[in-house]
Every structure is written in C-alpha cells, then in structure tokens.
Amino acid sequence: MENFLHEHPIVPRTDEEKQAVINRLKRIEGQVRGIQRMVEEDRYCVDILVQISAINAALKKVGYTVTERHMKHCISHAIKEGEGDLAIEELLEVMKHHSK
Amino acid sequence: MENFLHEHPIVPRTDEEKQAVINRLKRIEGQVRGIQRMVEEDRYCVDILVQISAINAALKKVGYTVTERHMKHCISHAIKEGEGDLAIEELLEVMKHHSK
Amino acid sequence: MENFLHEHPIVPRTDEEKQAVINRLKRIEGQVRGIQRMVEEDRYCVDILVQISAINAALKKVGYTVTERHMKHCISHAIKEGEGDLAIEELLEVMKHHSK
C-alpha cells in the first residue's frame, strides 16, 4: 500500500466539505487532549476506556464519510473509465485494515 | 455507565506511567492534526483512510495498556476484597463497546 | 435495512464462485461445531476464545469476498446506470454494522 492510485480525489473537495471533516477532526483532537488530562488527574481506568472508545467511534465515522465520498467520486469515475477493478481492490485492501 | 465504581485507580499511576501514556496520546493528537492537514491539502481519500486506520490502532493499544493495568491493580484488588464480580462486569461492559 | 435494492446480484454467481464461498462456509460451520465439542469437553476458556477469534476472522474474509464481488458487479452496474449513490449508500450502511 505504499503507492496509491492517485494524489488527490478525482473531484476536489469543496471548502465546505473540507471544513466539515476538519471540524470533526478538531473535536477528536480535543477529545484526545481530554484523555491526556484524565491521565494527568489519575482518573479511573474505566472512565478513560470509555473515552477511548468514544474517540474510536468518532474516527470510524469520519472514515465512513471519506469512504462514501471516495466511492461516489473516485471509484465511480474509475468504473466509468473501465478501471474500476483496481480502484475497488485498493479500497478493499484498506477496509480490511480499517475494520481491525 | 454513568457512575463508575471508582474515581481513581486503586494504586495511583506513577509519574512514569502517566508520562508513558501521555506521550502516546500526544503522538496520536499529532496524527489527528496530520489528517486535518491532509484534508486541507485535498489529499487522496485512501491515503486519509490509511491514516485514520493507524490512529485507531494506536488508540486501541493505549486502551489495552489501560485495561491491563486496570486488571492488575483495580480488578485484582476487588477480587481480593471479595468484590470481583462487580468490577469484572464493569470492565466487560466497556470492552463490549470498545470492540465495536 | 428491511428492503434491499435487489433480490439477486446483477451478474449471477457462477457455479464455481458459489462453490468457493460455500466451501469456506462449510469450513466455518465445522469450526463452530469444533467449539461445541470444546465446551462439551470443558476445555480451557482462552483456548475457546482463540477459536472464536479464528472464526470471526474467517467470516470477515468471506464478507470481503462478497463485498468485492458486489462492488465489481452490482455497484459498478448501478453507477453505469446512473444509480450509483443509492447502491453505495446501501453498502456503506451495512459496512458500518459489519465493522462492529
């Protein structure tokens, strides 16, 4: 998975799209800092585990948003160009890891 | 899961323990910021998915470290005090969510 | 998710394709029976957990095979017909559950 099929999505993300994803990532970044504080304050382990779990769920959601857009633009484009198989296999490869 | 059994771990985390976890969380925080940059630069979707997957893996590792310590200290203590079942059920409840 | 977009894949599975998936499912069925025997023989819990984990991995593999074929045939077809979005959203919906 060193070399991807492309450098950019086939249809550039609009500023709005970018902002929506970045906002969610900023919230996740804040949650990660929140856990650092919890460790600092020596908070109860289970309390920390719940927060880790929440971040994982939030990250997965971002992943699904990215995947959906990827399928609707990049993969759709590749399919129309007769190069769908390669694009599909590339995504599957990453989904296998993503699901771990 | 509103009320946990404790406010703090039964054996306080040492400064070294805290620092080790915080260092890993800082690295994760940096990775989350890295994805924000990738979105900003309109980088290829699959490239972003790979990074999200890496963060999820790193977060899970932190989760296992916290879980292991929790079992070795808090749960072990609860078991010795004859209150193991409640502590075990509390952890299981969170593990079920964590694995999602 | 009660009503799916189709009753059958857009391109029927060949006998060979069917047999390949069924063989893997038969092996998984055998593994599930194996765990029943382990419980009967009162085998060590961790030993059983390892087997459950192996079955989950094998099932996921079957899932990815099905998903890949689905994308290469059904979704590709839908995209070419200008109905890709609905098909993509249907798959995403299920992947979100699958990853849990």
Place this chain on the structure above:
Amino acid sequence: MENFLHEHPIVPRTDEEKQAVINRLKRIEGQVRGIQRMVEEDRYCVDILVQISAINAALKKVGYTVTERHMKHCISHAIKEGEGDLAIEELLEVMKHHSK
C-alpha cells in the same frame, strides 16, 4: 499462544452452563448453514453481508460470556494464588486478537 496456562477452567462448567453456550453455538451453526443456502440460491450480496454481520455479533457475544466466566473463575483464582499477572497477560493477548 501455543501453550495455554491450563487445559481446563479452574472451576468445571456445570451441565447447564455448557448447554447454554452449546445452544448458542448451535444457533450460530444454523446461521452459517443459512448463508450457504443463500449463496446456493444466488441471493443478493448485501443480504448475505447482513447475515454475516449477524453471526459475527452472535459469536462475539459468546466470546464475552466465555471471557466473563474466565475472569470470574480462572483469573480470580490466579490472582488469589498470587499468579494473576500471567493469567491477565494471557487473556489480554487473546483480547487483542479477538477485537480485530
């Protein structure tokens, strides 16, 4: 993970406990056979994916039941005997794989 700490759980499973787990595994076995039939009948891919997802969830539930009993008996016993760490590490090792 070739050699486990024990051959059997520290407290033997009662007939009732065995039966409860076996019943759930039999149901799962039936679900796996159900998917074979679906493939035979060339059923829609997403329909099959939903069933695979259901089996994975059911298997995980069995896994949590086994884990809970393991912690309440085998690990609790090991902790009381002063050998908790090894038992905890053994379980953690398997949980890491289980969560994949």
